[in-house]
Amino acid sequence: MSNTITETNALSLLNTAVKIAISNWELQNTRLNSLLDKLTDDQLAVQTAPGRNSGIYLLGHLTAISDGMFTYLELGERLHPELDNLFVKNPEVAELERPSIVELKAYWNNVNTQLKQRMEALPAEAWFAKHSAISTADFEQEPHRNKLNILINRTIHQGYHLGQLVYLLSKTKA
Amino acid sequence: MSNTITETNALSLLNTAVKIAISNWELQNTRLNSLLDKLTDDQLAVQTAPGRNSGIYLLGHLTAISDGMFTYLELGERLHPELDNLFVKNPEVAELERPSIVELKAYWNNVNTQLKQRMEALPAEAWFAKHSAISTADFEQEPHRNKLNILINRTIHQGYHLGQLVYLLSKTKA
8 A cells, every 4th residue: 555664764754744733733823814814803702603702702712722832842931821811711701801802813923923933943753752741651651642742632622613713704605 | 852763763653643643533523422412303403503504414514524534545435425415515505305313423423433443454654645635746745745634634624513513502601
């Protein structure tokens, strides 16, 4: 079916695996950014479905989760740890003082720009090392719980909420 | 930060990369199955949001896309190619004769059971080989467009629709 792997090209295939994960993460960012370009601030403020999270809350939530990757991937200090309390630990109904749409969009873009630069600078071996939230002992038992797994898991999570955010678009199909 | 990769453990890390992709795909299946266990047939028949796809349509859509993986991953004949016309090529508003919820759930479970068995039997090198829909020439230029990429991409797609399907659950939070 396919040529077997020599030890030498195994190294290049590892880089391919990392490229796949990063490119899928970037694709989700591109899709969310193009959706944000289409939505007015008024549309973003609306609930994605009756009684469900608004676009603003989900944007803050996704920014907080992406910002958390600085910690999980050990890429440096988080840019906006304050978002966890506003968009992760507390639901939208909690009356808290939250950033404006303009501020959130700036945070979102800045977090992703910084993440992209630092992720692309990581060598393949770093992606197969343990993430910050698993013990060395557990990691020895479950070596798949590495940084690459975090990136793929967060990308799926972003797709999950993107599926909800697209409901903010006015329907064009009859 | 982490030990560099020797050519020998590069092979085991490739298996780790494959395990990450398969385990994330299975996690999405587990989440969708537990959601299906919670939803009544009446709830599944409802639109996920006003004017949006129903749970039944999305279940058929996800079954069709997963069934398509037999082709992309070259795992054998598709089990239900007829679903493409009903749940991919045509929107829900198209008045077509579609399978019942009971039938769709059986298709969904069977497709995933078969896929899981065949995916877990694939050696790592097969995951890094080209998928069925890209030419050998294009694959030489873009080696990341392999079977592993298809699996990750389809897993994100499933997460996308799972984010919509959870809206079928009655809200418990005030």
